Amino acid sequence: MNSELPRPDTLVRDLAEQLRPEYVVFLTNVPGVFDRPPEEQGARLLRRIVVRPGGGWRVAEVEGGGLGGGGSGGGESGVRMSVDAHDATGGIALKVEEAAAVARLGIPVVIAQAGSEDGDAACRLGPQVALQAAGTAAAAAAAGAAGGGWRGTLVVLE
Numbered sequence: 001m002n003s004e005l006p007r008p009d010t011l012v013r014d015l016a017e018q019l020r021p022e023y024v025v026f027l028t029n030v031p032g033v034f035d036r037p038p039e040e041q042g043a044r045l046l047r048r049i050v051v052r053p054g055g056g057w058r059v060a061e062v063e064g065g066g067l068g069g070g071g072s073g074g075g076e077s078g079v080r081m082s083v084d085a086h087d088a089t090g091g092i093a094l095k096v097e098e099a100a101a102v103a104r105l106g107i108p109v110v111i112a113q114a115g116s117e118d119g120d121a122a123c124r125l126g127p128q129v130a131l132q133a134a135g136t137a138a139a140a141a142a143a144g145a146a147g148g149g150w151r152g153t154l155v156v157l158e
Helices: 008-019 091-104 117-125 127-135 137-142
Strands: 024-028 045-051 057-062 109-113 153-157
Touching: 008 024, 008 091, 024 091, 024 117, 045 091, 091 109, 091 153, 109 117, 109 127, 117 127, 127 153
Parallel strands: 024 109, 045 153
Antiparallel strands: 045 057, 109 153
């Protein structure tokens, strides 16, 4: 018998499979998924991750505009994720893996910072907050995003 408790992100995926919600929000201690640990100089927020139906994912948009990389095997190309030794949750790598699994079900996922206006907007509006932020600053402000420019990561099926 396995006495290990399920990790929260894995539990969310299991619930999404059963309940089929309109969207899922993962809250974390940083504004979303970055191309490297966010405390490193030059780290860029990944605004949109596109998940391939057969497996793998690619970065479709990064903060500041432009498209990301993303190799044929997934999103590893140019993206470095780490897990702190004390982190029993699996860190951002597991969060992205589980978000991709949820997106493969056809359920969009938003990853945002807990306790922030951006996280609150993600919970209220789901993927619409990211789509509005990609539109105009006025639309993002109407969504309640901090400073009129929502920060987070949208994970969707290709």
